[in-house]
Amino acid sequence: EAQVTQNPRYLITVTGKKLTVTCSQNMNHEYMSWYRQDPGLGLRQIYYSMNVEVTDKGDVPEGYKVSRKEKRNFPLILESPSPNQTSLYFCASSSGMAGGSYEQYFGPGTRLTVT
């Protein structure tokens, strides 16, 4: 089944404790992206990647890091989480321009709480 998976689905952590949220897709998509969703603010893009080893900042990249060493994986790293990073996080992938299709496939979401 074609899908985007994220782990963990729920995470409660403390300020300053480094964490990684994993994202994996099995559709051989070139493009992957991370969003955060907050009440009243909608979805905002954090980082995106157009291919292996090619990443760029979205609209709200501060406090986050990403890497794209393999095509299927795009982990989101919070080196020193803070309470304002409490949010619902979504990973998405798309075949993008190369595939001629622009629709994005979303993972189920990771609900992160930083205390």
Add this chain to the structure above:
Amino acid sequence: SQQGEEDPQALSIQEGENATMNCSYKTSINNLQWYRQNSGRGLVHLILIRSNEREKHSGRLRVTLDTSKKSSSLLITASRAADTASYFCATVPLNSGGSNYKLTFGKGTLLTVNP
């Protein structure tokens, strides 16, 4: 930065009625997409309309695009309780070369269909 803005923020209708949601955007686009999100879950792509298209249909969905007014509408006909969800428009800017790495979402319309 928000590109698309949906209107209304919330809409409540009875089963069998039609639901219309609007989206306005600010800059020229390559395409505009509509997504649906059930509470707290990942977004699901509904329909994509390109800048040179004026209307598109998919099942009970009808999307229109007016590039002169920088606006789009999503019509759901004969609504069902299962259509209850948040609906988001998302735009791909014209200067992106067609790739969707700068997909920008609006804040969404919460649709409630009462049985």
